[in-house]
Amino acid sequence: MCTFILAWQTFETAPMVVAANxxxxxxxxxxxxxxxxxxxxxxxxxxxxxxxxxxxxxEHDVLIAITNRWTDRDGVGDRSRxxxxxxxxxxxxxxxxxxxxxxxxxxxxxDGFNLVAVDPKAALLVEYDGNRTISTFDPxxxxxxxxxxxxxYRLPKQRKEAGKxxxxxxxxxxxxxxxEPGEGHESWLDRAREVIADHEYGVCVHGDGxxxxxxxxxxxxxxxxxxxxxxxxxxxxxxxxxxxxx
Numbered sequence: 506m507c508t509f510i511l512a513w514q515t516f517e518t519a520p521m522v523v524a525a526n527x528x529x530x531x532x533x534x535x536x537x538x539x540x541x542x543x544x545x546x547x548x549x550x551x552x553x554x555x556x557x558x559x560x561x562x563x564e565h566d567v568l569i570a571i572t573n574r575w576t577d578r579d580g581v582g583d584r585s586r587x588x589x590x591x592x593x594x595x596x597x598x599x600x601x602x603x604x605x606x607x608x609x610x611x612x613x614x615x616d617g618f619n620l621v622a623v624d625p626k627a628a629l630l631v632e633y634d635g636n637r638t639i640s641t642f643d644p645x646x647x648x649x650x651x652x653x654x655x656x657x658y659r660l661p662k663q664r665k666e667a668g669k670x671x672x673x674x675x676x677x678x679x680x681x682x683x684x685e686p687g688e689g690h691e692s693w694l695d696r697a698r699e700v701i702a703d704h705e706y707g708v709c710v711h712g713d714g715x716x717x718x719x720x721x722x723x724x725x726x727x728x729x730x731x732x733x734x735x736x737x738x739x740x741x742x743x744x745x746x747x748x749x750x751x
Contacts (some may be wrong), residue, residue: 654675
């Protein structure tokens with residue numbers, strides 16, 4: 506997944522609201538999100554090739570998502586990054602999830618990634634490119650892409666021009682999705698749905714054998730979790746309700 510948008514502690518009615526696009530090889534198989542019994546009860550799609558996932562949440566109201574991170578050292582990982590997400594979805598808090606990631610990085614190497622761990626009390630980001638950086642998100646809207654998050658970008662030498670475009674796209678998305686005065690999470694999520702499907706923002710990708718494969722819209726309220734999923738590029742694929750019960 507290559508674009509992750511989080512509105513955290515922004516709306517009184519929903520402490521956690523997410524819109525995300527997954528970009529991947531078109532032939533790579535995947536399975537629709539559903540309830541799964543891993544280390545905890547979770548709702549997540551899966552990568553049918555490696556068995557991991559790129560986004561999901563668990564019975565403890567912890568949401569985990571990952572994007573690839575463009576670096577100049579790709580191809581060195583010992584293990585699928587999606588399996589790391591599957592592991593940390595067993596965590597009882599966002600902070601515990603980050604501790605699991607740190608322990609795993611002490612034991613083995615992965616290709617570059619940005620991993621977000623969110624619960625109603627904390628929102629944390631791990632950026633890994635051979636070195637790790639851990640940061641905390643303040644309340645507000647945040648956008649994570651392959652080169653970084655929220656205006657803090659590192660452009661790899663091998664993809665500098667593409668990285669500049671992606672950074673510009675992320676800044677445009679964040680500007681477009683600033684909450685409007687008095688806006689509720691439903692209205693914001695409707696706008697996010699349009700933004701992640703609008704090619705002017707550059708986050709719905711169509712390429713030769715590669716592109717946006719799916720989109721997720723997720724929100725947590727005080728008493729429920731809502732999940733809509735598009736099994737294809739959101740510019741041409743309808744979002745369907747996912748049974749989010751845990």
